[in-house]
Amino acid sequence: MRHAKWLPLAAALAMLATWFVQSRPDPARPALWQVDGPHGARGWLFGTIHALPHRAAWHDGTVDAALAASDHLVVEVAALNDDAATARSFAALAHTPGLPPLDARVPPALRPALAKAMAKAGRGPQDFTDTETWAVALILAQADDTSGDTGNGIDRALLHAYTKPVVELEGASTQLSVFDRLPEPAQRDLLNAVLAGSHEDGDMAEAWRRGDMATIANQTRRGMLAVPSLRMALYTARNQRWAAMIEAMMRQGQHPFVAVGAAHMAGDSGLPALLAAHGWRVRRVQ
Numbered sequence: 001m002r003h004a005k006w007l008p009l010a011a012a013l014a015m016l017a018t019w020f021v022q023s024r025p026d027p028a029r030p031a032l033w034q035v036d037g038p039h040g041a042r043g044w045l046f047g048t049i050h051a052l053p054h055r056a057a058w059h060d061g062t063v064d065a066a067l068a069a070s071d072h073l074v075v076e077v078a079a080l081n082d083d084a085a086t087a088r089s090f091a092a093l094a095h096t097p098g099l100p101p102l103d104a105r106v107p108p109a110l111r112p113a114l115a116k117a118m119a120k121a122g123r124g125p126q127d128f129t130d131t132e133t134w135a136v137a138l139i140l141a142q143a144d145d146t147s148g149d150t151g152n153g154i155d156r157a158l159l160h161a162y163t164k165p166v167v168e169l170e171g172a173s174t175q176l177s178v179f180d181r182l183p184e185p186a187q188r189d190l191l192n193a194v195l196a197g198s199h200e201d202g203d204m205a206e207a208w209r210r211g212d213m214a215t216i217a218n219q220t221r222r223g224m225l226a227v228p229s230l231r232m233a234l235y236t237a238r239n240q241r242w243a244a245m246i247e248a249m250m251r252q253g254q255h256p257f258v259a260v261g262a263a264h265m266a267g268d269s270g271l272p273a274l275l276a277a278h279g280w281r282v283r284r285v286q
Contacts, residue, residue: 025057028209030154031265032063032286033272037279041250044070045271045282047216047262048155049208053148056209058157062286070257071164072249077175078168080156089173093180094135102128102136105188106195113195120144133187134179141194148205158259167249169242169260178233186229193224208262211286217266236269243274250280 033045044066079085099105102125106114118124121143128136150156159166170178182190207215225231242260249256258271265271276282 025055026052026209028056028058029060029211029286030058030208031211031213031262031284032066033265033282034066034285035246035250035272035275036281037250041253041280042069043246043250043254043256043258045265045275046257046259047208047211047213047265048153048158048259049205049262050153050155051145051148051150052152052154052205055152056154058154060286066285067162067257070255072254072256073158073162073164073166074169074246074249074256074258074260075155075159075166076169076260077155077172078159078166079172080150080153080159082172086172089176090135093176094132095130096132097130099130099132101125102131105133105136106191110192110195113197117144117195132180133184133191134182137187137191137194138179140191144194144197155259162257167256169245170238178238182230182233186227186233189227189230190224193227193230196223204263213262213266216262217270220263220266220269235263239264239269239271239274243271243278246271246275247278247280 030049031047035041035043035045046063046066103111103114117140118127121140123139131139179187179190203215204219206212207219219225220235225235242258242264246256246258260271267273272282272284
């Protein structure tokens with residue numbers, strides 16, 4: 001019993017050590033490319049991740065030098081913290097009266113998974129009577145998302161720290177409209193992919209930290225992005241539009257630091273490959 005008085009102190013020190021380890025940012029070296037063109041045209045492509053389980057130490061000399069040399073930050077959505085505006089955009093697009101019952105919109109084999117996903121989201125069939133299928137897919141995917149905390153997302157960190165002009169490639173409303181314009185069969189493919197558990201998995205965070213673009217490229221060929229119509233609408237066509245916008249900025253003499261989801265940098269349809277195919281000199285610098 002002589003040492004009992006030390007037990008609370010030992011427990012406190014153990015808790016402090018655990019907190020220290022958990023609060024330290026994870027080391028990260030995400031992928032970064034430099035893009036050069038005629039007459040001093042230059043920009044950068046930086047693969048981000050929208051959520052992480054822990055904070056990441058992604059700043060280093062290479063990234064910071066590129067940020068300092070840039071004159072615009074280019075992101076997918078600039079108003080990431082405006083949840084109310086995003087909710088309004090979602091509500092304006094997501095509802096249509098007279099839709100079929102939700103269980104009629106999925107194959108019989110996936111109806112148990114639908115019931116489980118709705119229960120996890122705290123929803124029932126009555127909550128989705130007028131909800132379009134793409135919107136159901138996003139609601140259920142968000143409820144099942146285990147990728148981490150969006151507060152640790154790199155796009156949010158950049159928006160918080162960057163003091164120069166910010167340009168958005170889409171904005172929340174335009175991004176949601178991409179889903180809303182999908183034909184109903186493609187919307188059902190999207191929902192089926194969510195219910196089958198084939199959306200993005202936890203390997204993405206580790207691949208992002210390592211700058212492992214081969215693994216990230218493999219992710220872009222799985223699940224919903226393995227469905228040709230979804231791949232074209234959600235990935236390939238968006239990358240093509242973004243590449244054209246980035247080219248226009250550089251031709252106008254701007255030096256953009258483009259920070260979008262790392263998946264959009266991967267493979268033959270990724271932004272580095274698209275810009276290189278258009279004659280820009282693209283080299284990976286991290």
